[in-house]
Amino acid sequence: MDTILDALMLSNPNVRYVVFGSVLLGCAAAVVGAFTVLRKRSLVGDAVAHSVLPGVCGAFLVTQTKHPLALLIGAFISGWLSLVVIDFITRKTRVKEDSAIGIVLSVFFGAGILMLTAIQQTGSAAQSGLDKFLFGKAASMLLDDVMIFGGVAALLIAIVALFFKEFFLLSFDRDFARVIGLRVPLLDLLLSTMTVLAVVVGIQAVGVVLMAALLITPAAAARYWTERLGIMVVLAGLFGMMAGVTGAYISTAAPSMPTGPWIVVVTSVVFLLSVLFAPRRGVVAQAVRYKRNRTQITDENILKALYQMGESASEFTTVHSTEEIHGHRRMQLLTLQQGLARLRRQGYVEHHHRGWCLTSEGIERGKRVARLHRLWEVYLSRHLHLAPDHVHDSAESIEHILTPELEEQLASELNYPEVDPHNSPIPYRKKAKQKPETGTRNA
Amino acid sequence: MIIHVENPALEIHNLTVSYHRKPVLWDIDLTVPQGTLAGIIGPNGAGKSTLIKSVMGLLPADSGYAQMFGEPLDRVRRRVSYVPQRESVDWDFPASALDVALMGRYARLGLFRRPRAADREMAMDCLKKVGMDGFAARQISQLSGGQQQRVFLARALAQDADLYLMDEPFAGIDAATEAAVIQLLTEMKQAGKTVIVVHHDLQSAADYFDWIVLLNMRLVASGPTDQIFTQELLERAYGGRLNVLSQVGELLQKQQFPARERKG
């Protein structure tokens, strides 16, 4: 990492501009891209990216220079035109949006390729280098380019910051935005313009072919980390900056490598890591939650079994062998043994030479599960009119999930029933407290 | 009030269906007798479409199952016909009314087999039954909503099934068409077929159906119309959701908890 920084920061003042510029480009593209994604226009972004190519070539043909301002204007015009055409086809014909995107993308890009190859045939002096727009090459940016493209990028970021609230409403709930008096068409126009501009500056780093990734992938990755739009946009911007640095590094350190693809791969790795490790939505977090749920179900089922066995003997502290418990509650023997060991560590059961018995905490918890089970059965039979022989399965699951608040709400809504549909008594906590529990401690 | 019958056309047993872990139907348990014209009724979002999709095996169930004529769907697929909501397809598809009706015959043709002349004739007959024979060659996007609905009906008729499940066949059609369709459904019932229809309009429900299923996330009532169509039961079905049930559903989704414990 040090060597990367060395290479980037120290070797050459020119490189510093490139890095600075690339970071801005990546950030702007990702931030604007976040709104593109939220408005379900990701692939339109892809089409716009491909469509700037004929603009770039056209600008070159007209001015015969590669002046950044000329290219920017050319790209902007053809990018915008592509948006208009997609919109026109979608609204005015029976051709659907996906096809309209595909048509515009391939025709504009085909035209760009045609112009590019035709220019190359003429062998005009400055032509070499236009094809860097295909796959991007940050390092070939001159100070002029950095100033202009970086300036546009900074402007885009500033506009997002300024209009954040409006854009938020627009992507979240258009109708509401309209109702509260936002100029929705105007904002749409602004966002579309910004998308085109983001593409135009972004292609300096990634090239037109893979520009879509710079719009979409950081936002998609950010989506996994948060439900809040503000944080998502900031995160996307950060990921975009990373992409920018990567691009600058690759294109300085390994000039023969295509820059755009490496940026895309790095961003995709960020995406993959997000899919795997993001809290809550990540694959790992989900697996952990799944495991935790399974464990909780096992534990509570064992406690409930012990509680029910005690219930029928009116004696909760009797020692039961593992086989006895297994006979009462079918589960895999290994799962049961592991569960008992875990419950013992947690202080819910005690191990004696002939088996297991509940501690007072264990009794409370087992009782709660039994109570929730039976309350839910009552609920199902009263409100869903289920026959008594149909209520058990659902209760087997719901008993593990009800919160204390829901429990209270459920009980009071049912008016504290005495028994469940199978006539088993419902053990409330209050009653339990009335009964002295001294005997349980020293069994 | 839930009335069960012997030897039903459709039996649903303890069916729970979820989207993304959140149950939208809880433990539905009902039977519909053969030879009836039955209505499934409930407010928007009650889970009516979900119920018949799940019955047709288009959505997986968390628990429970459905049987037709005492058999699982796969054994009696040919005897069962499903009419989706009209909005579920893109009517710009390049096909004529006859092409769509002909799709009803596909169920009887094996893999790779082409429809024969007899199938075309049958499809044409079905278009005639719904009064659409004049439009057989019309592109389907150039039909009105009611006409499209009738083409869907013709397709169902072409299946020549014994049990029909229809999702809102009366949505967006005019009164005259509705009367014609209900006439047709009544005739089918009289021919011994069972027709189950998702319906929105309470006003007409009592006249149309002889069996009614009231639904709102859970089964509110199921039975003969005269017993089910009471103020009290209707209020219960339309009187909003059960608060606790909704909250538990959200909790299941938030915790990614299975609505049914897995066996084993």
Added chain:
Amino acid sequence: MDAFWIILTGSLVAISCGTLGCYLVLRKMAMVGDAISHAVLPGIVLAFLFSGSRDPFTMLLGAGAVGLLSTFLIETIHRRGQLQEDASIGVVFTFLFAVGVILISMYAGQVDLDQDCVLYGEIAYVPLDLLYTKSGASLGPRTVWILGGVLLAVIALVSFAYKELAATTFDSQFAAAIGISTTLWHYALMGAVSLTTVASFESVGAVLVVAFLVIPPATAFLLTDKLPVMLGLSAVVGILSAAGGYALAVAIDGSIAGAMAVVGGAEFALALLFSPRYGIPARIKRKTHEELPSVS
């Protein structure tokens, strides 16, 4: 003679892609086609590296599998990862395509492809790679034979499974309800698109594959109301863009694939203007004259 082979190659690609494209367009999956056409690249490169040759079977199977994998990834990220579908498409295909381009630049010596050619192909070189009989008589370009085989396979699929594809495309719920497996036919279609893409890739590149997958079907869709006619028209439109594109490319001395896409676009524009029923002037006229068709 070269012109003939080039136009023939373009036409073969156009017919295969256009035929499958009709179903993609009707299923609103045009951009999945776009994704596949980019995503097969790493598969092609890897097939090159592993087999060390242009053996068509390794190529078709290896890269075709990667194409199928990409649709599977898109679906998995969309459904299980709960990412909206358009973003899922964008993430997957850019990643795979990027990997492909990197592989090419890393193994430039061993892989007979270059970065630009993956975009717009080398159709001009098609007539150079000929097949010969044992006695030495020329059988025509190798690519033409491969593409011809693929076209036959596509036609076989579409004609044998006509009703299955039509039913699952028009109304997948109904199809599933009568026991036609939507998953099976979805993957059959995607598999066919992958194969076709791989076979076409070398000669026409990713962009023209997309162009031929989408433009001829969309043009045909503006011209007819019958699926079989749409399939046929899309082939005609495709052949016309292949021939017209070649002429244009020769005239201005530019990329043949790019020119074919541009001519395809022009044909679409013509259909947009002059289609008797779905063209824009026709639509406007209809709206002002008779409003919507009257109810029942």
